[in-house]
Amino acid sequence: MAGFIHRWFLSERPLNSKVSELETSWNPRVSLIRLKNYKPTIKDICHYGFLSSVLLFVFISFPAPWLLKLFVYCLFGLLFMIPITSQLFFNALPIFTWLALYFTSSFFPASKRPPITVKVLPAIETILYGDNLSDILATTTNSFYDILAWIPYGLFHFGAPFVVAAILFVFGPPTILQGYAFAFGYMNLFGVIMQNVFPAAPPWYKILYGLNSANYGMHGSPGGLARIDKLLHINIYTQGFSNSSVIFGAFPSLHSGCATMEALFFSYCFPxxxxxxxxxxxxxxxxxxxxxxxxxxDLMAGSVLSYVIFLYTKYTHLPIVDTDLFCRWSYDSIEKFNMVKSNPLNNDPSDVENVPLNMMATSSAMGSELDGELDTDNGESNDETDGDEDAGNPRSMSPTLFDLSNSSATSNTSLDLQGDATPRSIKPRAFD
Structure with a gap:
């Protein structure tokens, strides 16, 4: 650790680089101008189209007064329009969508839900591993084992996402928190969808009811956490798991998915x-x-789900980590993976000449700030762009909607209206 800190102090990178700055404007006109000049890609259309369809389904399905639901959605819309808050809400939209679907799941009518499977998971467990591993591990219980199991499952699981996000924000490269929110949200969203499509009883059900058929009128069980409630003289886990929104959500395990996603991001930043x-x-x-x-x-399925989503996020959204730098303020530029240029089957000589094979630089001097492009005195905006200058330059990129709050001076599709869009390279502000 001492050597790590020493490298930070010896680093020639500036600690107050603009690449690590956050948006501080409260003017909704900034977001409107960016949106006006934005041209979505196919990936953006799929991303926001899918999330919007889930949110529309939640809006229709959630049993609340229509005026209340409209008020909540309008409030979120306002937070998306204010620049200082939009940088959080745009990037965290997959997380909000997952939470909305999760808490709506308990209100789905039982007549329209798939039947609950009780025998499939223990049968697969026996076929793959020769026995029910959960039954074997739960055969011997004592207070020491209970506390040891409670720490990661009942404590760390709920607080770890916030701790990981804070550490990645401070000690990771700029924009990595955007990727973490994207991957974490989608992993949980896909997990909840799978749990609703394929409802399955967990091991505690077999202990209580054997292999008898289950129904949606049953309450959940805290399983071994009931011993923690008894040991600590509380009722948190018994009450919480008994009234869970997804009682028969054994497959895949989102506890395993969350832990795996956190470990993957930490391993990426701190190998x-x-x-x-x-x-x-x-x-x-x-x-x-x-x-x-x-x-x-269930645990394997959750980990595999996390790993697949992490790999997609790594090669499409994550910045490349420089392990010689200490924190986000040590970066004066960021680089991202370029899947096309790193393809070993791509033998185009022009690509080799103009762009590095393994990555694409996405940084340069910021130029003038957005407030210099907005005439706040007369309320008019300057929409001048230099898109023709960097046309054809392999280093210029059009921003994706995922980078809506990531101020990049690119071509005429730029959302930041930078006055100097030269064909050198681009340097986004890290709206983590």
Missing amino acids: FLRPVFIGYVCWLWWSTMYLTHHYFV
Whole structure:
């Protein structure tokens, strides 16, 4: 750690680089001008079209007064329009969509929901591993094991996403928090959709009811966490799991998915601590089965889901980490993976000449700030762009809607209306 800090102080990168700055404007006109000059890509249309369809489904399905639902959606719309708040809400939209769908799941009518499977998961468990691993681990219980299992499952799971986000924001490269919110939100969103499409009973159900058929009128169970309630003289877990929005959501395990996603992002930023993060995932796997909340096949499914989404996010959104730098303010530029240029089958000589094969630089001097482009005295905006100058330059990029709040001086599709869009390279502000 001492050597790591030493490299930070010896770094020649400026600690107050604009690449790490956040948006501080409260003027909605800034967002309107950016939106006016924005041209969405196919990826953006799929991204926001899918999330919008889920939110529309939640709007229709959630049993609340229509005026109240309209008020909530309008409030969110306002927060999306104010620049200082939009940088959070745009990037966290997958997380908000997942939470909205999760808390709406309990209101789906039972007559329109798939039947609950009770026998499939234990059968798969026996076929793949020779026995029910959860039953084996839960055979011997004592207070020490209960506390040891409660720490990652009942404590760390709920607080870890916020801790990870804060650490990534400070010590990771600029814009990495956008990627974390994207991956974390989509992993949980897909997980909840799968749990609703394929409802499955967890191990505690087999302990209480055997292999008898389940129905949506049943209450959930805290499993082994009931012993924690008894030990600490509380009723938090018994009440919480009994009234869970997704009671029969054993497959996939989102506890495993969240822990795996956190470990993947930490391993990406701090590779020298990878064994610690792997150990944490294994610890949570054991506690999950010991507390009879998931089968091992559920844990594997959650981890695989996280890994697939992380890989997509890594090669489409994440900045490349420089392990010689200490924190976000040490970066004066960021680079991202270029899938086309790093393709070994791409033998175009022009690509080799103009752009590095393994990555594409996405940084340069910021130029004038957005407030210099907006005439606040007369309320008129300057929409001048220099899109023709960097046309054809392989280093120029059109921003995606994922980077809506990521102020990039590019071509005439730029959302920041930079006055100097030269064909050198681009340097986004990191709206984490």
